[in-house]
Amino acid sequence: MPASLMRSRMRHDARFAGEDMTVDAPPPPLADAPLMRDWIEVSPTDGVTFLSGRVELGQGNSTALLMMVADELGVSPDAVALKTARTDRTPNEGFTAGSMSISFGGQALRWAASALLVQMLDAAGERLGRPPRDLRVEDGEILRNGVSTGLKLLDFASAADLSCRVADLAKPKAEGDRWKTFRDIPRIDLKERLVGTPFVHDMTAPHMLHGAPVHPPSMHSALDSLDLDALRARPGVVEVVRDGSFVGVVANAPLAAARAAEWAAKSGTWQATLVEEIDPVEFIAASTADAQTIVETGNVNRNIGRWYETTVTRPFIFHGSIGPAAAVAVWDGDEATVWTHSQGVFQLRKAIAVALRTVEEKLSVIHVPGAGCYGHNGADDVAFDAVLMARAVPGRHVKVVWSRRDEFRAAPMGAAMATTVRGLLGPDNDLTAIDVMVNSAPHTSRPGAGGTPNLRAAAYLENPIQPARSADVPVARGGGADRNAAPTYKVGSIRVQRRLVHDLPYRTSALRSLGAYNNVIAIESLMDDIAHDLGVSPLDFRLQHVADQRSRDVLQRIEVKTRKAREVPLPEGAGWGLGFARYKGTGGYCAVMVRLEVDGDVRVTDAFAFADVGEAVSPEGVKNQVEGGMLQSISWTLKEAVQVDGISTTVESWTDYPILRFSEAPRVSVELVERPGAFPLGAGEISQGPTGAAVCNAVRVALGIRVCDLPITRDAIIAAANA
Structure with a gap:
């Protein structure tokens, strides 16, 4: 990897991903929307409304964003309002993606709320004839030296000068001053989603x-x-x-x-x-196109020891939302x-x-x-x-x-991939080198990428605008096909290469965790294979290769959490498996263990996770995100594959594309490593890879064979057994 590219990635990691970023650093969204009026509206009739460019996708981020605002102000969440994502009013915060709503959008709102609080306390202090430092807010009421003044904080909102720059005024609360009025609240959108008409x-x-x-x-x-x-x-x-x-x-x-x-x-x-028919997964896996080196530290070929290798493939997969x-x-x-x-x-x-x-x-x-x-x-x-x-x-x-058929035949899909990982075990049984090659269709064709609309109908018009050839997600934004291809573990020499496979008759774009899902499975499969070959615990082998305490914490806690359950003797065809990763190498940490049984088909009975996302603004919301990712990953790993005829998908209904049923959902337990005051790292995509890896590793334990071609169906197991 060129030194300039490595430095670029390091700058990104520190500036945007949270590794070295602190709550004291101005959030990136303030660069393009620096003024208080970009984030706040004050109206005599509607009160105080905060503005966010983030969208609510069902993940509960609107609740968490409102909580951050209310906590910073010291008021009840129902005392202020939140308006999200409309081009005629809210700030442009880009796509709501990449597990960055809280890390970026939430931090910006907290800073805006802090700036407003400073101005409101200034106005209150002027009325009381007291310096603002003597005042504090408790449940929306202004106190002086701990005694009520009879004044309500939000009554002073109209005195704020919203033309001021947020960063010039904001003094966000320190860790010890947060979450005094409330700690968590019910989802603000849930009732309307269940019984109303919000869609x-x-x-x-x-x-x-x-x-x-x-x-x-x-x-x-x-x-x-x-x-x-x-x-x-x-x-x-x-x-x-x-x-x-x-x-x-x-x-x-x-x-x-x-x-x-x-x-x-x-x-x-x-x-x-376009009439040439191909098997897309085979076509991608067999590609010999020029590879781009994404990461290179040391020389993977200048080492002594024993090489291990595995290749994991996944097919195209759908988003599979319940409604089109x-x-x-x-x-x-x-x-x-x-x-x-x-x-x-x-x-x-x-x-x-x-x-x-x-x-x-x-x-x-x-x-x-x-x-x-x-x-x-x-x-x-x-x-x-x-x-x-x-x-x-x-x-x-x-x-x-759209009809369900439209959804299955016309919407972008998650990219098919083939990830090959080679690991070199040195004489002391430490990994000294890891070499990763990712072959994949691109993981983004979002609107505007490459300077073209990338809207399906735009390519059909009388004056069409064809989609640009995707360069995939840049390394500086976490990568696409190569996301999480660099292992979380301490290894002397690492090389990650990527081959983007274009000119496929299918449309692919961003789907939850992008390439991280397949890459983590491949790396974690290799870790388990080496551990089993050495006769050591897969957990101990991982702990041997982690360099930071936060990785160690989630791994050790998942071991303690599941110890009693793992002491119960397993029936034939059952197994436990472990998966772990830090999302994008800079985001949230997640360790997953699953128990499953194989009787022709694979059934996951229990799934456990420990996650570290820094400050968890809404702990229940974070747990829900991790749990949802686990269930979706289990579905991907065991069931989901888009059927194609060479030039088009052939899926027309759920019958053609089975997903995990409610009756097949395992018992799930998610716990957090609480880190109040730490920079929030995001939770939405951290469990996809570790869960898939845990399932694959548990199947290996249960059957004694490694199934490398996803999904792990009955046919895939038979093929692996006969290989």
């Missing part, structure tokens, strides 16, 4: 119309012919939009739109522009408003503007919750579909909800 799918408007796209049969099919007059004559159809190979049906009811679009898909004729992508759009003259569950409203606005060849100022994009999100799903694509269809019926709101 974009639920939106209504007077005279609303409903749209459905007619997706081509593959990414590389062009519309040859379609009887548009016959399509317009279908029951309930109000308008038909055709622009190049994009076809959208606007109808007076959702069912009418869906049926008309289905008729059009079957009646139209399509010409394939949806959006609402309306045009007023030459301006449009879009309601979307996109991860990045500003980036989507820019992408739509480029695709329509208009200016961003004519578009407003507002986030509304969807059916959960694990990365770049179909939310951006369906938003552009809605914009194109609504343009044909100006003044009318058009709601577009």
Whole structure:
């Protein structure tokens, strides 16, 4: 690795990832949104509202963000409001991704709240004739030397000068002064999600119309012919939009739109522009394209000892949200408003503007919750579909909800991968070198990446804009295919190389943890294989190779947590497995142990995790995130694989894409290593890799064979046994 690249990565790690960053350092979002008014609104009718560019994807971050604000102010969380992710008002914080909502967005809000608190206490001190240092706040009430003044803090919000720079005023609370008013609160969005109508799918408007796209049969099919007059004559159809190979049906009811679009898909004729059929996983694994060196410390080939090697492959996988992508759009003259569950409203606005060849100022994009999100799903694509269809019926709101078939055939997928890890065991049974080669499709094609819209329909238009060739996620942002390919362990020489495989007939982009899931499984599989060969405990072998106390803590605590359960004799075909990693090498730490049984199929019965995410703003929220990641990872590892026919996916329903059922969910226990005052490291993606690794290692213990081709189905086990 060139020294300049290594230095660049080190600068990133310290500046953005939290390894050396402290709560005293100005959060990065303040660089682009430095003023208090970028983060705060004060209104006589609505009170104090804080503004965040982060979106609520079901992970509960809106609750945690509000908690940070309320804690800094010393008020109850219901005393202030939070407005999130809309291009007409909130700051542009990029995509809500990478487990950075609290680390970046939450810290920025805490600083903004601190700046507001300084100004409010100044105003209160002036009224009382006392210096602000004599005042403090308890449950929203201003105290002087511990005695109530009868004044409420937020009554002084109107005195604040919101044109001031946050960093000039903010003095965030020290660790010992935090969480005095409350420690945790129920999810602020949960009741509405359970019994209300908060989702974009639920939106209504007077005279609303409903749209459905007619997706081509593959990414590389062009519309040859379609009887548009016959399509317009279908029951309930109000308008038909055709622009190049994009076809959208606007109808007076959702069912009418869906049926008309289905008729059009079957009646139209399509010409394939790419016809070569391939096995994508084999194609990726066999790639001999030039490799890029991502990390190189020492020389992996200048060592003495015994080499061990393993290769782990995963297929394409879906996001698999419980509901499909949806959006609402309306045009007023030459301006449009879009309601979307996109991860990045500003980036989507820019992408739509480029695709329509208009200016961003004519578009407003507002986030509304969807059916959960694990990365770049179909939310951006369906938003552009809605914009194109609504343009044909100006003044009318058009709601577009993809069908399940649309979701499976058109949305971006998680990239297929093959990760090969070689480890060199020295004479003293220490790892002296690790050599990693990652072959993978790119892990990002988000809107705007590479300077192109990267919206599916944009490539179909009469004047199309094809997606740029993805360079993958930069190393400075944690990497994509190479994420977590550098092991968490202390090893003398490390080399990580990456081969990006392009020109596949499938669309891939960001999916929870990106390449970290497969890379951690490969590294952790190798660690277990070496430990078993040496006849030592997999835990002890890991502890032998960790250099920092925080890694040691989660590993030792998971051992203690599961010790009693592991003392129970195992039936034949059962096993325990361990997995561990620090996400991105700079984020949260997570150690996972699972117990499973194999009787033809694999069933995980119990899963335990210990996590260290620095300061856990909402401990229950963090536990929920880790638990959700564990369950999803188990599903990926045991069940999920996109079926393809060489040029397109063939999945049309859940029958074709099994996922973990409620009846198959294991007992799950998650505990945290509490570190109050430490920099928050994020929790959303830390358990994907360790859980998958724990499952793979437990299967090896249960069966005595290593299954390297995911998912670990009955057929995969048979193939591994016969290899």
